[in-house]
Amino acid sequence: MITNERDLSIDFCGVHFVNPFLLSAAPPTDDLDMVRAAFEAGWAGAVLKTTSVETEKVDLVYPMMSAVHYDGHRIMGLGNIDLISEHHIDVVEKRAATLKREYPDRVVAVSMMGSKKEEWQELVRRLEAAGVDIIECSFSCPQGSMGEEPGAMLAQSLEATERVAGWVKQAAKRCPVVIKITPQVANIVKVAQAVKRGGADAICAANTIPSLMGVNVDTFVPYPDVQGRSTYSGMSGPATKPITLRTLAEISRQVDLPITATGGPVSWHDAVEMMLVGATTVQFCTAVMHYGVDIIDDLRDGLAFYLEDKGFAKPADIIGRALPNIVNHGELSRDVKVISALIEERCVKCDLCYIACRDGGHQAIKLRKTDRLPEIDREKCPGCRLCVTVCPADALTMVKK
Amino acid sequence: MSEAACARVSVLTDTQAQLEASRCLMCEDSPCVAACPARVPVKHFIRALRFESPRRAINLIREQNVFAGVCGLACPVDRLCEGACSSTELSMPIQIGRLQHYAAETALRAGWKSRATPRTGQKVAIIGGGPSGLAAAAELARCGHRPTVFEKSPRPGGICTYGVPAHRVPQELVAGEVEYVKSLGVEIKPSSPLGDGTTLDALLAQGYRAVYVAAGAQQAAAVPIPGADLPGVTTWKQLLNAFSAFKLGEGPKPDVPQNVIIVGGGSVAMDVASAALQLGAAEIDMVCLEAPREMPADRNELDEVWAAGARFHTRSTPIEITGTGGKVTGLKVARIRWKEPDKFIPSNAVRIAGTEYWLPGAMVVFAIGAKPSPELAKLLTGVKLDASGRIVIDPETGATSRPGVFAGGDVAAGGGMTIVRAVAEGKRAGQAIDAYLRGGVS
Ligand SMILES: Cc1cc2nc3c(=O)[nH]c(=O)nc-3n(C[C@H](O)[C@H](O)[C@H](O)COP(=O)(O)OP(=O)(O)OC[C@H]3O[C@@H](n4cnc5c(N)ncnc54)[C@H](O)[C@@H]3O)c2cc1C
Ligand SMILES: Cc1cc2nc3c(=O)[nH]c(=O)nc-3n(C[C@H](O)[C@H](O)[C@H](O)COP(=O)(O)O)c2cc1C
Ligand code: SF4
Numbered sequence: 157m158i159t160n161e162r163d164l165s166i167d168f169c170g171v172h173f174v175n176p177f178l179l180s181a182a183p184p185t186d187d188l189d190m191v192r193a194a195f196e197a198g199w200a201g202a203v204l205k206t207t208s209v210e211t212e213k214v215d216l217v218y219p220m221m222s223a224v225h226y227d228g229h230r231i232m233g234l235g236n237i238d239l240i241s242e243h244h245i246d247v248v249e250k251r252a253a254t255l256k257r258e259y260p261d262r263v264v265a266v267s268m269m270g271s272k273k274e275e276w277q278e279l280v281r282r283l284e285a286a287g288v289d290i291i292e293c294s295f296s297c298p299q300g301s302m303g304e305e306p307g308a309m310l311a312q313s314l315e316a317t318e319r320v321a322g323w324v325k326q327a328a329k330r331c332p333v334v335i336k337i338t339p340q341v342a343n344i345v346k347v348a349q350a351v352k353r354g355g356a357d358a359i360c361a362a363n364t365i366p367s368l369m370g371v372n373v374d375t376f377v378p379y380p381d382v383q384g385r386s387t388y389s390g391m392s393g394p395a396t397k398p399i400t401l402r403t404l405a406e407i408s409r410q411v412d413l414p415i416t417a418t419g420g421p422v423s424w425h426d427a428v429e430m431m432l433v434g435a436t437t438v439q440f441c442t443a444v445m446h447y448g449v450d451i452i453d454d455l456r457d458g459l460a461f462y463l464e465d466k467g468f469a470k471p472a473d474i475i476g477r478a479l480p481n482i483v484n485h486g487e488l489s490r491d492v493k494v495i496s497a498l499i500e501e502r503c504v505k506c507d508l509c510y511i512a513c514r515d516g517g518h519q520a521i522k523l524r525k526t527d528r529l530p531e532i533d534r535e536k537c538p539g540c541r542l543c544v545t546v547c548p549a550d551a552l553t554m555v556k557k
Numbered sequence: 558m559s560e561a562a563c564a565r566v567s568v569l570t571d572t573q574a575q576l577e578a579s580r581c582l583m584c585e586d587s588p589c590v591a592a593c594p595a596r597v598p599v600k601h602f603i604r605a606l607r608f609e610s611p612r613r614a615i616n617l618i619r620e621q622n623v624f625a626g627v628c629g630l631a632c633p634v635d636r637l638c639e640g641a642c643s644s645t646e647l648s649m650p651i652q653i654g655r656l657q658h659y660a661a662e663t664a665l666r667a668g669w670k671s672r673a674t675p676r677t678g679q680k681v682a683i684i685g686g687g688p689s690g691l692a693a694a695a696e697l698a699r700c701g702h703r704p705t706v707f708e709k710s711p712r713p714g715g716i717c718t719y720g721v722p723a724h725r726v727p728q729e730l731v732a733g734e735v736e737y738v739k740s741l742g743v744e745i746k747p748s749s750p751l752g753d754g755t756t757l758d759a760l761l762a763q764g765y766r767a768v769y770v771a772a773g774a775q776q777a778a779a780v781p782i783p784g785a786d787l788p789g790v791t792t793w794k795q796l797l798n799a800f801s802a803f804k805l806g807e808g809p810k811p812d813v814p815q816n817v818i819i820v821g822g823g824s825v826a827m828d829v830a831s832a833a834l835q836l837g838a839a840e841i842d843m844v845c846l847e848a849p850r851e852m853p854a855d856r857n858e859l860d861e862v863w864a865a866g867a868r869f870h871t872r873s874t875p876i877e878i879t880g881t882g883g884k885v886t887g888l889k890v891a892r893i894r895w896k897e898p899d900k901f902i903p904s905n906a907v908r909i910a911g912t913e914y915w916l917p918g919a920m921v922v923f924a925i926g927a928k929p930s931p932e933l934a935k936l937l938t939g940v941k942l943d944a945s946g947r948i949v950i951d952p953e954t955g956a957t958s959r960p961g962v963f964a965g966g967d968v969a970a971g972g973g974m975t976i977v978r979a980v981a982e983g984k985r986a987g988q989a990i991d992a993y994l995r996g997g998v999s
Contacts, residue, residue, distance in 0.1 A: 157598075157601075157617070157620070158613075159612075159613055159616035159617060159620070160612075160613070160616075229579065422608065423608035423609055423610075424608065424609070424610060425608070425609045447583060447604070448585075450601075451604070451608075453601070453613075454601075454604060454605055454608050454610060454613065457605070457610055457612070457613035457616075458605075458608065458609065458610040458613060461610060461612045461613065502570070548572070549570075549572055550570075550571070550572050
């Protein structure tokens with residue numbers, strides 16, 4: 157149930173979304189009924205999990221998931237060794253057509269991946285014929301390296317990115333083409349520029365982060381353990397959000413292409429942050445896999461109240477608002493000195509700020525003998541802000557010196 | 558002594574609320590929801606708090622329970638939502654009540670308004686502005702009807718306003734939640750009792766198309782023992798009403814002697830004890846039939862009263878109030894045993910001969926329940942009451958024997974229910990009245 161009925165619609169590459177939230181290409185979109193349930197719940201769109209031509213072999217391995225937990229909280233990062241969908245274009249084109257017929261006001265996008273020019277173009281033609289709204293191309297699957305280095309992702313080669321984007325664009329007569337890239341590159345801006353040169357309409361930034369999720373110290377087998385062996389995972393989930401924000405900001409500041417964000421969002425707040433640094437729509441995967449499709453209610457209400465409180469008329473009005481405030485390090489102000497200050501009534505006297513400042517800062521915090529309250533030495537504190545980040549009680553703040 | 562007996566519950570800070578919300582497992586079948594009489598969507602409101610939308614959280618709660626903050630503080634949560642919490646087996650239950658209270662206080666502080674539904678539909682009269690009446694009125698307003706609440710007292714809120722002591726539920730919170738109900742499009746007429754010239758028939762003749770009777774249980778019970786008519790003998794109702802009125806600036810400070818004897822083993826008796834302590838009593842004696850483990854009182858409240866120094870005379874019954882010169886001097890009590898096990902009701906108690914003893918005290922307060930006012934019978938023609946004066950209702954809809962007349966809360970249960978159940982019955986009756994007015998079945 158939502159409690160704020162405000163219009164949240166937004167356009168992306170000329171396609172109308174009833175709200176900026178959609179499901180990314182992943183298990184939640186790899187089944188017709190699951191997508192139906194998501195549309196019923198209120199999601200504006202779904203990118204059906206990456207499909208391929210019928211001859212592509214998809215050889216899955218189980219178990220495929222593992223996670224990094226933090227401090228008693230489950231899934232800071234989710235690792236998967238999944239591959240693209242086992243369902244080939246013959247199945248997916250029918251699903252897309254069915255969904256489009258049943259939910260004409262929702263956006264049906266399909267993620268696809270080929271291994272040669274003919275495949276990429278055949279997939280485009282068949283998806284357009286099926287009536288999809290958007291074509292998303294996975295340039296970040298470990299599969300489909302297109303004869304570059306084995307295991308390398310397409311988007312890791314600027315040349316291949318531009319060339320394949322061009323093929324897809326050439327075949328696409330009606331649908332906007334979105335290229336889904338990987339954050340695992342030396343210069344994300346160059347990749348985005350290659351996408352643009354290839355003629356694609358938008359970017360999906362970015363996919364999971366190649367990771368080793370952990371190692372079992374008793375068996376010496378990393379996670380996930382597949383009969384005593386393991387391999388690198390793609391990591392998604394909340395831990396990746398800051399990386400996504402950086403990726404989004406860099407691209408939007410330098411390349412003029414609309415962006416659909418993916419990587420780490422859980423709440424409306426995360427989604428708004430992504431929009432503030434340039435995303436038009438925001439894709440969700442891990443959060444839905446963890447908490448269920450009905451988190452769309454939280455997202456819609458949260459965004460609606462945010463817009464209402466801030467006096468924005470529509471979601472599009474917030475896109476890129478934070479970008480002017482991002483500058484290079486050299487351009488940051490050195491003129492105003494700040495120091496840490498204690499809000500006494502909130503302090504629970506855990507001494508964490510004291511420890512942090514002593515061993516990671518500038519020994520600027522003393523504990524008052526009488527009542528153990530932290531005291532900040534105005535002269536010693538250069539204002540690094542470590543203490544504020546460790547305080548569990550929001551009892552420290554930065555003030556002008 | 559009085560300070561210890563009235564520790565106020567504070568509002569969680571944002572950080573505390575975040576930490577607590579992040580402990581919630583958000584389990585699929587949410588046993589907490591099933592355990593809440595008002596079916597507050599606990600998982601979803603906690604998730605909204607956790608994912609930083611307190612406004613969504615309070616909307617979700619209020620949709621089911623307009624007395625969100627009051628219930629967050631006053632519900633016996635260990636027997637309701639928190640008692641069912643899946644986290645209990647990991648560490649301890651999520652503090653659902655505190656989180657609900659936090660959401661309500663956050664909303665009141667921020668002044669978030671609800672969208673009032675235009676008052677276009679049918680006129681409905683609500684008798685009694687307690688939790689049940691207000692919940693019914695809120696539901697009717699949301700359905701687009703025009704509810705008017707007729708309240709006997711100068712302020713609405715029922716027992717939450719004139720009963721539950723302010724240290725447990727602050728008056729500002731009750732008032733804030735009443736304002737919220739008004740903002741939905743509910744008209745409240747204070748100091749406008751049914752009686753005083755108006756009757757049910759008169760209201761129906763004035764164009765009210767349906768009536769919800771939620772007049773509570775106004776007649777406090779006393780044990781008919783010798784001396785019960787002495788001037789120093791009173792009931793929870795008189796004492797707590799006067800205490801609340803005093804706190805609200807509506808009346809003088811009630812006089813309470815040094816020694817007060819309270820009869821009863823429930824939460825109401827504990828409220829009387831803490832009120833008496835706050836009013837200056839120094840010696841409190843509590844008399845009840847039950848052994849400590851059998852007492853229905855909330856454990857925390859019992860602990861506070863005990864810790865404040867009250868003496869407990871358990872498995873005991875009052876037999877005579879003594880007095881001289883028209884003044885109470887004390888209470889004679891005797892020990893009891895139960896005839897049958899696990900049946901903690903007065904008719905199952907047997908006095909143990911030779912165990913009588915006397916407690917000195919200048920005031921005896923009965924806190925042993927209540928029933929609806931006997932006046933109601935005259936005012937509610939055509940409405941069937943049971944032998945104890947309770948309105949007989951259809952448990953599904955709140956419908957009474959008279960078409961178009963519904964009832965719920967303490968007036969039907971005869972006291973002993975909870976605020977949240979009174980709210981739930983009000984909401985349910987509001988829906989049934991809506992169906993009735995739309996020509997459906999009542
Ligand atoms: C001292 C005390 C403490 C309690 N503490 C708790 C607690 O902590 N938690 C909990 O869950 N429950 C508690 N309860 C129980 C709870 O307060 C009641 O079950 C609940 O208030 C019942 O709601 P109601 O709306 O049916 O009746 P009430 O709250 O009694 O409201 C009835 C209203 O009707 C009005 N009225 C009566 N006659 C007329 C008339 N003729 N015309 C117009 N208006 C009329 C009254 O003035 C009153 O405002 C407590 C009860 C008592 C007595
Ligand atoms: C199990 C799993 C399978 C995935 N499969 C695909 C895929 O087939 N194609 C694709 O483009 N992305 C795939 N992804 C990546 C997601 O679409 C998404 O971009 C990524 O998980 C980051 O977003 P999140 O943090 O919201 O999960 C997959 C992710 C997971 C967890
Ligand atoms: S999530 Fe479902 S499918 Fe996956 S291992 Fe568990 S039970 Fe099996």
